[in-house]
Amino acid sequence: MKFNTAEHGYDPIAKIYNEKVAAQCFKNYLPAMEKLLLPHLDSEANLLDVGCGTGQLVKYLITKGYKVTGIDISEAMLNYARMNAPEAEFFMVSAVDLDFTSTFDGIVSTGALSHIMNIEEINRVAQNIYKALKKNGILFLNMFLEEMYQQYWSDNFYFEKNDDHVSITHTTHDAIEKIAKCNLTTFSLVEDRWKRLDMTFIDKIYTRNEIQLVLEKAGFKEIGIFDEKHDLKISEMAGSTYFVCHKM
Numbered sequence: 001m002k003f004n005t006a007e008h009g010y011d012p013i014a015k016i017y018n019e020k021v022a023a024q025c026f027k028n029y030l031p032a033m034e035k036l037l038l039p040h041l042d043s044e045a046n047l048l049d050v051g052c053g054t055g056q057l058v059k060y061l062i063t064k065g066y067k068v069t070g071i072d073i074s075e076a077m078l079n080y081a082r083m084n085a086p087e088a089e090f091f092m093v094s095a096v097d098l099d100f101t102s103t104f105d106g107i108v109s110t111g112a113l114s115h116i117m118n119i120e121e122i123n124r125v126a127q128n129i130y131k132a133l134k135k136n137g138i139l140f141l142n143m144f145l146e147e148m149y150q151q152y153w154s155d156n157f158y159f160e161k162n163d164d165h166v167s168i169t170h171t172t173h174d175a176i177e178k179i180a181k182c183n184l185t186t187f188s189l190v191e192d193r194w195k196r197l198d199m200t201f202i203d204k205i206y207t208r209n210e211i212q213l214v215l216e217k218a219g220f221k222e223i224g225i226f227d228e229k230h231d232l233k234i235s236e237m238a239g240s241t242y243f244v245c246h247k248m
Contacts (some may be wrong), residue, residue, distance in 0.1 A: 010053075012197055014076035016165065016186060018084075019052040026056035027109045029142060031234040035161025036226065036244045037106065037140040041066065047104035048132060050095045050125075051112020057079040058088045061108075071098065095125040100132035107133060110142040114203040119210060126218035133247040139220065141243040147206055148239025149173040149180045164189040211243055220245035 010017065041047075046064050049058050052070030054077050061068045062085055069089045072078050078090045095113070107129050116122050131141055153171035160167045166187040173180040182201040187194045208225060215223050223245040225231075229238040 011076035013184070013186070013199060014054065014074060014080055014166075016079040016188070017077070020160075020165070021115065023056055025053075025111070026060065026096065028235070028237075028240075029057065030060070032142070032226070033108070033140065033231055034243050035232065035234075036210060036224070037108065037138065038064070038244055040138050046103065048100070048104045048107045050098070050107060050109035050129065051115075052081055052090065053077050053089065055084040055090070056136075057108065058090075059084075059085040061088050068187065071095065095128065096121050098125070098128035098132060100128075102134050103132055104137055106138045107135055108140045109238040111144065113141070114144050114206075115201075117202070117204045119206070119214070122206070122211075122214050123217060126214045126220075130218040130220060130247055135247060137247045139215075139243070139245050139247075141211075141215075143201065143206060143211055143241055145174070145208055145239045145241050146178075148237060149176075149203070149205055151238060153180045153182070154236065173205065179203070180205055211241075215243060215245055219247065221248045222246055234238055 025080040043065055047061055047066050047068045049068060049070040052058050052072050055070055057080060058068045058070045068085070070081055070092070071091050071093050072081070073092065073094050075092050078092055081088070081090050095109070096116070113122060113125060116125065133139065148174065153173040156171045158169040168185045170183045171181070180203040184199045184201065186197045188197070211225055212225065223243060226242045226244070227238060228235050228242070
């Protein structure tokens, strides 16, 4: 069975993502978050995770004492998020349709906005986020830029195998069209039979200047931009970039 994430979201791989991917993804963002976000939050801050997936980051933030809400477009992902972080609130809604007003002290989004395929919708998301923040609220946004895709998505193959799961991943990126694709084939052992699933994940590659302009248009001020490798020196993943800014 073959799926395109633009049509079906992440529902078909929610179980695999929760068990084998989410924990490592969450850990990748922690060093930057502890440097750039947490020092600016009050101890009982009200936070929103945009594109929360299966809720590992939400769970962590709750353990730090914050009140946290998560949104995602995948109901299956949210079902796992509710199990992982039962103290949080979760809603199935797109960031494009986000509709809160002056509600949150901080908003985080880690990697999710790269799945939005046009700049007009990115603009809408930024405006929605700005509206949802309280005055002096902070946005912590991670985006993957060209350098990351060049290093990790340039016609690369990855293979993983264990007793009940096999996955083959092929990543490509088109520097002209500014599109990156991840073709994933999995075989999962279900009731003594191997079940195959094919999915294609598509990312839009935005530039640093494009995202900065989007945030400025939305009203954000004092936009800090930090590359994970070159600026923060917390990993070798150049192009994984953090935008940190406030609603004034």
